[in-house]
Amino acid sequence: MSRPWCALVGAGPGDPELLTLKAVKTIRRATVLLVDDLVGPDVLATALAGVDAPPRIVHVGKRGGCASTPQAFIERLMVAEALAGERVVRLKGGDPFVFGRGGEEAEVLRAAGIEVEVVNGITAGLAAGTSLGVPLTHRDHARGVILVTGHAREGGQPPDWAALGHAAAQGLTLVVYMGIAQLPALSAGLLQALPGDTPAAAVQHATLPQQRQVVATLGTLPAAVTAAGLGSPAVLIVGDVLLGLARAGEAPADPVRLTA
Template sequence: MNTDLYKPAPTVHLVGAGPGDPELLTLKAVRAIRQATLLLVDDLVGDAVLRYARRSARIVHVGKRGGCASTPQAFIERLMAAEALNGERVVRLKGGDPFVFGRGGEEATHLRALGLRVEVVNGITAGPAAATSIGVPLTHRDHAHGVIFVTGHARGDAAPLDWAALAAAAGQGLTLVIYMGIATIEAIEAGLLHGLKAATPVAIVQHASLPQQRHACCALSELARVVAREGLSSPAIIVVGDVAAAARGLAWPIAAVPVRRFA
């Protein structure tokens, strides 16, 4: 009898490594990393997280390290499937959460179409992590009743983001959390000023949760200028909305708060 017929399909784990601080990993993520024999690792995953991997595990970096072009997505998907079918315990390790701007959905679809099982392990996504790291609550019963997560870097063939529409939503009491926004910062500022006041508080957090974390706070109308002046670069999160004025314990109510910058 061919017992292979009754073997369950191999499982690939898509694991979120959180924003960088290894203490923010979930227990499930640590267990999956420890059990992996092959880790395919994105750029934003630091060495502190990889310390949980077993010594014998193969670690393959598939991001844009050292200025090299990133590994094509189709290649990563083929490699994951081939190695899992070959008996490797494959972990695809991604910054933040695999299902938030992490292509986890595409990868899960591809793997399942090949008959593989996929287990997704959530990670703490960068937006809330960045806000919390500077004392900003993304919702607050008095100031923001919801949150919009949005990318500043849509795919080349996608329709451009309608920043004016997002500004209108934000003006109704929603906090905007912008991922990958540094490269298009001028367009974001100009678009949001169509619907939000120039004095709307904004916070920018680079390398959230890591020792090299930096941030600045300013008014929306100063956003691009402050990012340039402070040399803030990717990876960074931009938080737009009244709650951003709470950064590092500024006094509330927000309306009375002068726009200030923090080193």
């Protein structure tokens, strides 16, 4: 009897053409597919096109600021289905190991004796920058990039935005996931270490047809996001890699398309 198996698969930022070949092959192996809320129907349609025996699809919504399926329930379901002999694929937006709780799930699965396969996906932070036409690590403007979540774990401490601002001031691009709800506090903290005219942007629904973005400065970004009506899911970018866009006062009229 083969060992129980489960795959954690990244679906990418939303554009179905950005699914990797390995992601599609792995999804097609599934008999049970546990799908996050941020994975759109076009992704499923593309991955499962022509499949003779589609998997049983279970939607397990996970979206910041909204009612979500409890993580403990998802983990129990993954373990139970895999131990019952199903080929389980956990399909997540972005990358399972970048704020996707993939590490927690892998630990639970391995503790239950289940083989774990991880398939990376294009993470939303990378896609957001590219959709604006800017690299996160342009060598003239950034020595590196910091990926951080603005959403503190329940009962946990929020990020130290002032400390992160000091790090960004050393020539690092700051990319914030799940930060829209905390934007006023986030901006105020960063402004303790960064000047108010530091370029900043918010990108909602990166790579999708409904993508919207605001390019401003760190000091004006909260008001600009509110005025534009941007909400989650969105990625925030802070740093000099945005200088050209900030000088122009806006992002490209047509967002740059990210291609695999």
